[in-house]
Amino acid sequence: MASMETATLEIDATGLHYRQLNTQLREAVNRDGIPSIAIHNVYGQRYLGTDLHQPVEIHIHGTPGNDLGSFMDGPRIVVHGNAQDGCGNTMNEGEVIIHGRAGDVTGHSMRGGKIWVRDDVGYRVGIHMKAYQDKRPIIIIGGTAQHFLGEYMAGGVLMVLGLSLRPGEHHTASYIGTGMHGGTMYIRGELADHQLGKGVGRVPLDEADEHLIADLVHRYAAHFDRDAAEILDGSFIKLVPLSLRPYGRLYAY
Amino acid sequence: MIDITRLENPYGDDKVFDACGIFGMMDTTGTRFSGHDVVTGLVNQTERGNGLGSGYAIYGCYPEHADCYAFHVMFTNPGNRPQVEARLKSEFVLVHAEEVPHHPTPELHDAPLIWRYFLRVDEQHPMVALLGELEYVVSRVMEINIAGMGAYIYSSGKNMGSFKGVGFPQQIADYFGVADYEGYIWTAHNRFPTNTPGWWGGAHPFGLLDWTVVHNGEISSYGANRRFLEMQGYHCTMTTDTEVMAYAADFLMRRHALPIELALKVLAPPLWDDIERMAPEEQALMRTVRQIYGGLLMNGPFTIILAHAGEMIGLTDRLRLRPIVAATSGSRLFVSSEEASIRLVQQDLDRVWSPVGGEPVIGRLGQPLSAVPAPPVARQQQPLPVGQL
Numbered sequence: 001m002a003s004m005e006t007a008t009l010e011i012d013a014t015g016l017h018y019r020q021l022n023t024q025l026r027e028a029v030n031r032d033g034i035p036s037i038a039i040h041n042v043y044g045q046r047y048l049g050t051d052l053h054q055p056v057e058i059h060i061h062g063t064p065g066n067d068l069g070s071f072m073d074g075p076r077i078v079v080h081g082n083a084q085d086g087c088g089n090t091m092n093e094g095e096v097i098i099h100g101r102a103g104d105v106t107g108h109s110m111r112g113g114k115i116w117v118r119d120d121v122g123y124r125v126g127i128h129m130k131a132y133q134d135k136r137p138i139i140i141i142g143g144t145a146q147h148f149l150g151e152y153m154a155g156g157v158l159m160v161l162g163l164s165l166r167p168g169e170h171h172t173a174s175y176i177g178t179g180m181h182g183g184t185m186y187i188r189g190e191l192a193d194h195q196l197g198k199g200v201g202r203v204p205l206d207e208a209d210e211h212l213i214a215d216l217v218h219r220y221a222a223h224f225d226r227d228a229a230e231i232l233d234g235s236f237i238k239l240v241p242l243s244l245r246p247y248g249r250l251y252a253y
Numbered sequence: 254m255i256d257i258t259r260l261e262n263p264y265g266d267d268k269v270f271d272a273c274g275i276f277g278m279m280d281t282t283g284t285r286f287s288g289h290d291v292v293t294g295l296v297n298q299t300e301r302g303n304g305l306g307s308g309y310a311i312y313g314c315y316p317e318h319a320d321c322y323a324f325h326v327m328f329t330n331p332g333n334r335p336q337v338e339a340r341l342k343s344e345f346v347l348v349h350a351e352e353v354p355h356h357p358t359p360e361l362h363d364a365p366l367i368w369r370y371f372l373r374v375d376e377q378h379p380m381v382a383l384l385g386e387l388e389y390v391v392s393r394v395m396e397i398n399i400a401g402m403g404a405y406i407y408s409s410g411k412n413m414g415s416f417k418g419v420g421f422p423q424q425i426a427d428y429f430g431v432a433d434y435e436g437y438i439w440t441a442h443n444r445f446p447t448n449t450p451g452w453w454g455g456a457h458p459f460g461l462l463d464w465t466v467v468h469n470g471e472i473s474s475y476g477a478n479r480r481f482l483e484m485q486g487y488h489c490t491m492t493t494d495t496e497v498m499a500y501a502a503d504f505l506m507r508r509h510a511l512p513i514e515l516a517l518k519v520l521a522p523p524l525w526d527d528i529e530r531m532a533p534e535e536q537a538l539m540r541t542v543r544q545i546y547g548g549l550l551m552n553g554p555f556t557i558i559l560a561h562a563g564e565m566i567g568l569t570d571r572l573r574l575r576p577i578v579a580a581t582s583g584s585r586l587f588v589s590s591e592e593a594s595i596r597l598v599q600q601d602l603d604r605v606w607s608p609v610g611g612e613p614v615i616g617r618l619g620q621p622l623s624a625v626p627a628p629p630v631a632r633q634q635q636p637l638p639v640g641q642l
Contacts, residue, residue: 001596018300025328044593063593065300082605083593085576103592104576107420124256148572174527193521218290226364 008036018065020043025049029056029075044084049077066103067110069096072113072243085122088115091137097223101143110137110156118224119143120164124151126215131155131183140220148175151197153241154182159216161231176200177239182247183192185239186213188231205238255518272575273457274301274422274443275505275590277558277615278598285313285435290598292432294587295422297594301469305427305451306444308463310408310416310458310560313506319412321348321371322390322462327454328366335580337397338370338405344393345479346371353416358428361420365453369414375466376590377526384406387462387507391486394461398490405454405490413562417442417456437618438565440558442467448494455493464502465559468495470575471592473553486626487588501561507608513566513615519546520573521611557596558588573610581625586616 009028013021018155021039029052029213030036031248039048042062049058049069057076060068063084068078070089082100083231089108097116104122112135120143127148128138137156149159162171177185186209196202205213207247212230221228276294280286288309295307315323324341341347349371356365356550374386381389396404408415413436416429422443426432431572444456448471449455458465472478472494479489479497485508496516498520505516519542523531528539543550554574559566567588569577580587580595587595592605603622608614614625 041302041592044300044591046300063596065591065593081596082592084593101605104573113341122576123610146607194526 004064007034008038009034011037011039012041013039013043013045013062014041016045018047020052021045022047025058026051029054039206042081042130049075049096058067058242063220069094069115072096074177082119088098088113088139091115092135099224102141104146107139107158110139111135112137114138114140116220116223117141117143121145124155126150126152126156128152129183131156138216140216142220142226143226144171146177147173148197149173149178150177150183151175151183152179152181153177156179156183157181157186157212157216158159159186159213161217161220162186162234163226163231167187171195177241179246180239180241181244182241187239188234189237191237198237199242200239201242203238203240205236209238211237245248255467260514264271269376272301272590273445273589274298274594275467275469275556275558276443276590277438277440277467277560277565277567277586278426279560279586280584281586281616281618281622282298282618283437283618285437285575288426288439289434291439291441292422292426292596295443296426297597298443298589299421299423299596301590302421302443302445303447304419304421304424305423306417306419306456307427308414308415308442308444308458308467309310309429309431310413310440310454310460310467311434311440312413312435312463312560312562313436314414315371315412317434318348318463319418320372321373323414324370324372324394324406324447324608325408325414325416326352326368326370326397327405328368328403329405329409329454331366332555333402333404334366334368334622337402340397341370341372345370346375347371348373354430355428356430357507358420358424361418361428363453364418364428365599383523388542391461391503395486395488397487407454407491408458408460408465410465410562413463413465414599415458417458418453419451438560438616439473440465440560440565440628441468446493447471450494450543452492453508454491457493457495457639459493459496459499461499461503462507464499464506464559465561466495466498466502466557466559468555468557470555470570471553472497472555474551477548478551498551498557498559501551501562505546505549506561512636513564514613515542516561517568517613518542518611519549520569522550523611524571525533556590565613565616567608568612569608571611575608576607576609577614578605579614586614586622586625588614620632 038059040061044065046065049072060079067086073092074094076095079098083102085103087106094113101119102117102121106125110129125144141160177200218228353367419433476495556569556577558577578592
């Protein structure tokens with residue numbers, strides 16, 4: 001098996017149904033322990049990265065389908081293209097690095113690991129992501145986000161860098177953090193109060209925040225070949241929930 | 254007990270993850286193209302449907318009868334065809350009639366008899382003089398559909414046609430041979446019926462005159478919308494919520510002659526909070542629209558592709574509870590539920606974006622696509638070419 005550790009398994013996904021492709025991945029990773037895989041010609045195959053239990057790095061060339069890395073527990077996935085909806089759904093551990101944009105509900109119910117998106121994201125990103133003990137999911141978005149960012153967010157870190165905005169342009173997302181009751185958002189750039197959901201407040205950055213931001217920005221810059229110092233030159237807004245039970249009065253009786 | 258789950262589904266993933274899938278392509282120069290790429294794009298989303306409906310609308314497919322209304326009529330009671338034809342002959346000038354060509358496919362069940370009739374309106378007909386030509390055609394369509402003859406006119410525009418039925422996208426494409434037709438706008442649908450039966454008439458597209466709609470989602474306001482439309486003389490006969498969208502388009506844009514941008518604000522109006530932040534004039538307009546046409550507000554999650562002669566429009570509900578991706582390549586506009594379908598048929602894209610909820614993407618014949626507004630969030634750097642690390 002020693003020779004296997006340096007070789008990259010190349011898979012041509014042309015015409016493969018997601019079940020066939022995921023079966024190949026499971027055999028290569030779980031049975032054969034192949035640590036490096038490149039998949040070419042990916043057009044919409046779903047659930048890539050799910051149910052893999054050995055350390056592996058997978059490079060995806062093309063457009064992976066919905067629920068990329070859903071329930072993923074450890075692998076590192078690099079997408080050379082855009083991701084569709086639901087990337088990182090209920091992901092537990094590992095990393096997804098997207099050299100492009102990602103669709104709606106990226107990081108849906110995420111429990112751990114990191115998602116790095118070079119460009120913009122769609123609606124409801126980070127919806128109901130959560131944290132527990134040492135599990136702390138992190139989503140870093142290089143561009144900007146559409147509405148309902150961090151909806152029902154219960155834990156973890158969501159960071160938006162706004163690098164796709166031109167000078168003078170602002171984030172257009174509204175209903176940011178609607179129903180948020182845990183976790184932290186860091187938004188680089190400006191936000192008007194009406195863009196925030198009810199129950200979300202701005203608080204000053206403390207030293208721990210500054211360290212975390214600097215660390216994540218440096219890693220983002222390394223992934224996507226950007227200038228970290230230039231990004232850190234911008235100002236960051238920290239958003240946290242004002243209540244741990246925003247709907248307590250609505251549903252309790 | 255023997256666990257048969259693994260026998261029936263060795264992948265162990267038998268939870269149903271379906272949703273409808275839609276795909277649309279337009280060449281804004283009016284150049285007609287075959288359905289090959291459209292079928293490829295829709296079939297790539299086969300996962301989104303469950304085989305209970307698929308269909309294609311094609312604009313520019315009947316150039317030899319371009320000045321005739323092309324009625325596609327589905328007969329659930331084939332014995333009534335002579336009676337329906339006699340009626341059509343008495344109400345229109347029949348130019349040509351034939352069964353819609355199809356290829357028998359063993360996997361498809363309960364395929365109804367489908368004929369197409371190319372019809373002209375007799376301008377001297379007293380009813381035409383009274384109602385106007387288009388209203389006359391609409392009223393004939395509605396009356397035949399509710400006549401209890403088991404005959405449903407589901408496509409009634411000029412130089413366009415819908416081809417639909419109960420099956421997966423590839424099966425319906427093969428059944429009608431849609432890839433052999435040519436059109437400059439194609440919209441396509443892959444169905445996962447949620448609240449209503451999967452029957453041939455209930456497959457998408459739905460249409461009236463040359464307006465058609467394909468839809469992913471559900472219209473929770475169907476009851477209110479249907480009541481509003483029935484008071485205006487429309488009859489819902491296809492037992493599927495999407496039908497009201499086609500009639501609403503006809504009502505707003507033909508009968509009330511609203512500009513398309515305003516009509517779309519009726520279907521997906523801005524939220525009251527957003528209206529309050531608008532400039533006074535725009536605020537007054539939006540409040541008026543919401544008050545007058547409140548009965549046509551389409552509530553619930555939807556992404557639709559509307560089309561009529563010369564225009565293709567992608568639109569989602571205000572909260573974008575269903576996915577939409579738009580893209581341009583030269584003179585071609587794409588609207589799809591999934592980006593992969595677009596990239597599969599067109600590698601070199603100029604722009605790819607997801608319009609925000611309630612903001613339409615409109616492709617117009619003769620209008621360059623660079624004029625289609627895309628919000629800041631649309632811009633993206635080009636992904637690396639396939640294969641480059």
